[in-house]
Amino acid sequence: MIIACSVLAPGKSDRLLVDVGGEFKSVLDLLHLEQGDAWRPQLFQWMARCHAALILLTDEAVQSNWVLQEATVLRARQALEPGFRVFVVVAPAVKAAYPARWKLFEPLALDEIQGVRSGDAATIAAKIRPALQAMIDARRQTLFDRLSGVLGDILRDLVDRPHTLADVSDHLAIRDAEWTAIVGGNDTLVDLIARRLCRGDLGGYGELRDLLAALQSVGDKDLLQRLLTMLSSYWVLPAAAAFFPTACAAAPPRLIAMRASKPDFLPLRHLERIYRPYAIVPEIVPLCGGNENRVELEAQLVRKLKDVLGYEEGELSDEDLFALLDEDEAKRSAQATGAALPPRIFVLLPGLVVPGLALELAKAFPMLVFVVSVADANVLASEWRVARCVEPALEHSDELRRSAELTRATRLIA
Numbered sequence: 001m002i003i004a005c006s007v008l009a010p011g012k013s014d015r016l017l018v019d020v021g022g023e024f025k026s027v028l029d030l031l032h033l034e035q036g037d038a039w040r041p042q043l044f045q046w047m048a049r050c051h052a053a054l055i056l057l058t059d060e061a062v063q064s065n066w067v068l069q070e071a072t073v074l075r076a077r078q079a080l081e082p083g084f085r086v087f088v089v090v091a092p093a094v095k096a097a098y099p100a101r102w103k104l105f106e107p108l109a110l111d112e113i114q115g116v117r118s119g120d121a122a123t124i125a126a127k128i129r130p131a132l133q134a135m136i137d138a139r140r141q142t143l144f145d146r147l148s149g150v151l152g153d154i155l156r157d158l159v160d161r162p163h164t165l166a167d168v169s170d171h172l173a174i175r176d177a178e179w180t181a182i183v184g185g186n187d188t189l190v191d192l193i194a195r196r197l198c199r200g201d202l203g204g205y206g207e208l209r210d211l212l213a214a215l216q217s218v219g220d221k222d223l224l225q226r227l228l229t230m231l232s233s234y235w236v237l238p239a240a241a242a243f244f245p246t247a248c249a250a251a252p253p254r255l256i257a258m259r260a261s262k263p264d265f266l267p268l269r270h271l272e273r274i275y276r277p278y279a280i281v282p283e284i285v286p287l288c289g290g291n292e293n294r295v296e297l298e299a300q301l302v303r304k305l306k307d308v309l310g311y312e313e314g315e316l317s318d319e320d321l322f323a324l325l326d327e328d329e330a331k332r333s334a335q336a337t338g339a340a341l342p343p344r345i346f347v348l349l350p351g352l353v354v355p356g357l358a359l360e361l362a363k364a365f366p367m368l369v370f371v372v373s374v375a376d377a378n379v380l381a382s383e384w385r386v387a388r389c390v391e392p393a394l395e396h397s398d399e400l401r402r403s404a405e406l407t408r409a410t411r412l413i414a
Contacts, residue, residue: 044238047073052132054124055110057090062101069239075108076242079249080278087128088113107250107388154226164215208232209409216412224413232409233272235402240392241274244369247388248344252366255359258390259377263350265403266392267371271346283308283345285368292353294360301347301361308345329367344369355379359387 047053053074061067078086088110095102208231212224233241240258247254260266264286275282285304287297306316309324325345332344347365349358349372358372359380374380377391394402 043070044073047077047238052085052087052128053077054087054128055089057088057094057105057110059094059097062090062094062098062105068104071105071108071110072246073238073242075110075249076238076245076274079245080274080280085131086113087124087131089124108246109249151227151230154223154230208235209405209412212409212412221413228409228413230276232406233269233276235394236266236269236273237393238273240390241270243388243390244271244274244346244371248369250388253359253362254344254366254369255362255380255383255387256369256371256390257355257358257374257377257380257387258371259375259392260373261375261396261399262403263348263373265406266394266399267348267373270390270392284348285345286348287350292357294357297357297361298364301365305345325365325367346371349373351375359383362387 047070055067055071055074057067057071074086077084090110208228211231212228215224215227243256247256258267258270268284271282271284285301285308287300287304302318302321303313305325306313306321309321311321345368347361347368347370349361349370351373352358355372355374358370362368362370372380377389379389380387381389392399
């Protein structure tokens with residue numbers, strides 16, 4: 001079963017005519033959201049489990065912050081996942097009518113996708129059906145299939161421990177009825193647990209430590225460590241994490257201003273959340289804080305770049321380093337569209353007294369992606385053409401508590 005995810009403004013439509021021979025089914029919030037449940041995790045799950053996405057940018061949708069989040073998440077999947085298709089429907093009149101709002105969509109480079117200009121459902125369906133049929137023939141696994149499969153493998157040893165499975169199921173409130181009602185299927189309890197862990201987020205930040213404690217008596221240290229490694233990033237939502245690959249896909253300079261109190265916690269969790277499901281390990285260069293001199297920051301960056309790339313001190317000149325980075329950038333630019341691209345190097349900057357220095361560094365090193373931790377994510381909002389401003393869903397106190405909870409979970413299995 002292949003599922004299509006639709007991004008729609010509420011009230012615009014109650015169905016889509018894209019079903020192909022009963023094998024391709026569209027899901028729509030107005031029809032398929034489970035009443036009484038939190039809707040955000042359900043929608044994030046759909047965006048992770050769909051095989052293709054149709055983004056309908058109507059007048060209402062362009063003005064919706066939630067639709068902007070959805071478009072960002074889906075565009076990030078397209079950047080990371082070969083074969084994932086995004087279809088865009090937007091009329092030129094919509095862009096002209098709301099220029100300020102359209103600026104927020106511009107970093108997603110939706111114009112690079114061959115779009116459908118008609119808002120007629122039958123016309124849209126006729127345009128995208130051939131592509132959907134090709135995807136059915138390819139039988140490609142989704143991100144969610146792969147990730148829940150990996151977690152299912154980790155938990156497979158619990159199959160012969162029914163009481164432990166029952167305890168874990170109760171703890172996680174396993175109830176996948178809303179998805180089963182949409183796609184059918186008859187999954188094992190282990191699969192349901194894996195799927196529950198892969199949903200939009202884990203909910204309360206104490207839940208991960210409680211889960212590890214529930215498994216401690218029957219699981220070995222390696223199993224618990226693998227679970228912790230896989231799941232610790234699931235306290236952050238993919239909407240914010242999706243800014244990382246979209247920034248990478250944009251033209252340089254590439255800069256993300258993220259509201260974060262703990263630069264060594266929140267940016268790393270977002271990087272893990274977006275890249276780990278694809279088995280991609282980006283290179284990360286953390287710079288030390290307390291230095292507002294650009295020359296010294298650049299010197300520190302060059303030293304750490306050489307170290308991260310595996311060169312001993314004095315083995316590589318600065319000129320050779322820049323030449324190698326430029327060569328890698330040229331290879332990325334020449335790579336075929338839709339192919340999986342290796343992640344660029346991320347440079348994590350602590351809170352700078354002068355955030356503008358981050359923009360200067362991003363301009364000086366256009367092949368890198370800079371992430372600056374700031375108290376106000378909108379501090380560089382005036383530079384929207386080159387800076388992505390991210391305001392994570394976590395409140396300040398929540399961020400601090402989750403960081404401490406991760407430390408406690410790590411100690412639990414040490």
